Amino acid sequence: xxxxxxxxxxxxxxxxxxxHRPGLLCTTVVGVTCAVGVLVSMLAMGVGARREALGNVRPxxxxxxxxxxxxxxxxxxxxxxxxxxxxxxGIRRNANGAPIAVPQVLFGMDxxxxxxxxxxxxTLIGAGGGLTxxxxxxxxxxxRMFRPGLRELIASTYCARRYRHFDVGDQRLIRGGEWLVVGxxxxxxxxxxxxxxxxxxxxxxxxxxxxxxxxxVMLQSPAAFSELAAAIKSNPQLHVExxxxxxxxxxxxxxxxxxxxxxxxFVGSILAVAATIGAANSLYAVVDSRRRELATLRAVxxxxxxxxxxxLSEAILLALPxxxxxxxxxxxFFNGLAASPFGFQFHLAVTPSxxxxxxxxxxxxxxxxxxxxxxxxxxxxxxxxxxxx
Numbered sequence: 001x002x003x004x005x006x007x008x009x010x011x012x013x014x015x016x017x018x019x020h021r022p023g024l025l026c027t028t029v030v031g032v033t034c035a036v037g038v039l040v041s042m043l044a045m046g047v048g049a050r051r052e053a054l055g056n057v058r059p060x061x062x063x064x065x066x067x068x069x070x071x072x073x074x075x076x077x078x079x080x081x082x083x084x085x086x087x088x089x090g091i092r093r094n095a096n097g098a099p100i101a102v103p104q105v106l107f108g109m110d111x112x113x114x115x116x117x118x119x120x121x122x123t124l125i126g127a128g129g130g131l132t133x134x135x136x137x138x139x140x141x142x143x144r145m146f147r148p149g150l151r152e153l154i155a156s157t158y159c160a161r162r163y164r165h166f167d168v169g170d171q172r173l174i175r176g177g178e179w180l181v182v183g184x185x186x187x188x189x190x191x192x193x194x195x196x197x198x199x200x201x202x203x204x205x206x207x208x209x210x211x212x213x214x215x216x217v218m219l220q221s222p223a224a225f226s227e228l229a230a231a232i233k234s235n236p237q238l239h240v241e242x243x244x245x246x247x248x249x250x251x252x253x254x255x256x257x258x259x260x261x262x263x264x265x266f267v268g269s270i271l272a273v274a275a276t277i278g279a280a281n282s283l284y285a286v287v288d289s290r291r292r293e294l295a296t297l298r299a300v301x302x303x304x305x306x307x308x309x310x311x312l313s314e315a316i317l318l319a320l321p322x323x324x325x326x327x328x329x330x331x332x333f334f335n336g337l338a339a340s341p342f343g344f345q346f347h348l349a350v351t352p353s354x355x356x357x358x359x360x361x362x363x364x365x366x367x368x369x370x371x372x373x374x375x376x377x378x379x380x381x382x383x384x385x386x387x388x389x
Contacts, residue, residue, distance in 0.1 A: 003306055010310035025318065027282045031275025032322025032365055033329070036358040039268030041330040043357070044348040045339055046260040052346035053253045054246065055189030056137050059222035060092075061245040064215040064232070070251060072106055072214040077240060079103075082128075082215055084238060088231050090224035091217045094133045100218035103128040105200050107207065109174070111163035122159065122193075124174070126200035134218050137188030143168040144183050146198055153198040154183035158345065163194060175206045193344045215240075256344070272361065275322075276369040308374040315370025316363050323362030327355040 064085055069075035077085075086099045093099050105126040110119050129148070132138055146152035151174075159166040166172075170181045179198065187195065204210060219225055229242045327350070335350040 003303070006303065006306035007309045007313070010306055011313050021282075023282060027278045028275070028315075028318040028366075028369075029322040029325065031271075031278045032319045032362045033326040035268055035271035035275045035365065036323045036326030036362050037329045038271055038326075039264055039361055040327050040350060040354050040358045041334040041348065042264030042267065043261065043354055044330065044334055044350045045341075045346075046257045046264070047351055047354065048339070048346045048349040049256055049260065049344065050250075050253055051349055052189075052344075053249050056135075056187060057246045057249055059244075059246070060219045060224075061134070062217055062219055062225055062228065062242050063245060063248055064217065064240045064242055065213075067239050067241050071248070072104070075213050076211045077103070077213070077215060078211050081238065081240070082212065084235075085215050085217075085240065088217075088228055090219055090228035090231070092220045094130065098130065100130050100133045102130045102134045102216045103200055103212040104214050104216060105203060105209065105212050107203065109196075111159065111166070111194055113162060114164055115162075120163075120194075122163070122196065124153070124196045124198060124203070126203035127197050128200045128212075131197065134216050135187070138185050139188075140183050140185050142184045143181075146182055148199045149202060150199065151177060151179040151202060152182045153179050153196050154185055155181055155196040156194060157184050157186055159194040159196060160184050166194075166196070177206065216245075256341075260341075268361070272365050276365045278369075280369040280373060311374035312367060312370045315374075316366035319362040319366030319369075320359065323359045326362075327358045330358075331355075 063072065064077070065072060065075035066077055082101070082103045086101045091099045091101055107124045107126070108121055109124045111122045112119055132145070140154070141157055143154065146154055153172070155166040166181055166184070168181055168184055171178045172181060173179075200212065204212075217228070219228065225242065225244065232238050232240060232242055331350040334348045337348045339346060339348060
């Protein structure tokens, strides 16, 4: 009899006996459901956070940072360099013919939650002229834009909802002086964090700085990025480099995603170990109860390897219903659920790729849980098994 036919016959016999072994089925399904459900729902946080961060990313936008800077906070661009950058090829111009190149400077500030009074950090961005040309998704919901040279700022509606002193007309203390909130805004599909904008030169003056962190540019087309990068490299006066907007956003989210994924795999692994041990114990009991049956089959010509393969296949097949149920429960209870760790709000996203990952995770649990019982089933001496009562 062929190897494959032996495996199929042994697996069929095992599966037909499952209704008589409800304990094995319940132990495996419940354990795998918990492990996969927790893993998928927690990984959905990372997917949701990335979607939120990339919601406004456009291929025709780029940022110019100083050479070697990984993030805008590490970059430093002198004021006199900005004038040279504005005239580079590949940069789009607005309706008035001015290049859309917006110098920005970043400052970390504190905000206090309305409900709990907890302090949390937010980003105050000093922006030069042309902000709305560069970010057309910025839409004022109340008030007006800040004016150059004045201590005025606009804040996202997320800030106004969750934190104190961000509504239109409020005063905020910055560097010993009062700044007036003159507007609130929505930022397209990326409204999950607290952001405020003010005039860049005014902020540089009160903080005693004379360099920007970055210059954000709108490109004539996505293909113009290469032209812009080449022009920068050919000019030795420019100690800057061009970076795609998507690249910088992904790098900024890397740390948060790393934390979320670590927690997901850590907790998921603990539950997976528990589920695997439970399945292995149940399979050991099944193998022991079938010792005479397996020995008889081996005595009439069945080999040990088909026994191993069929037992492993049974363990994997028993894990699959738990995987599907766990993924379904994660989607039902957590897909679209709002979360806001570290002051960044987003919605969990249970995707098909996460479901496939959960199924693979469950298959590995079944494989590991069934390996030792399978080897045990194949290695029991035929004479000993036939004498067992």
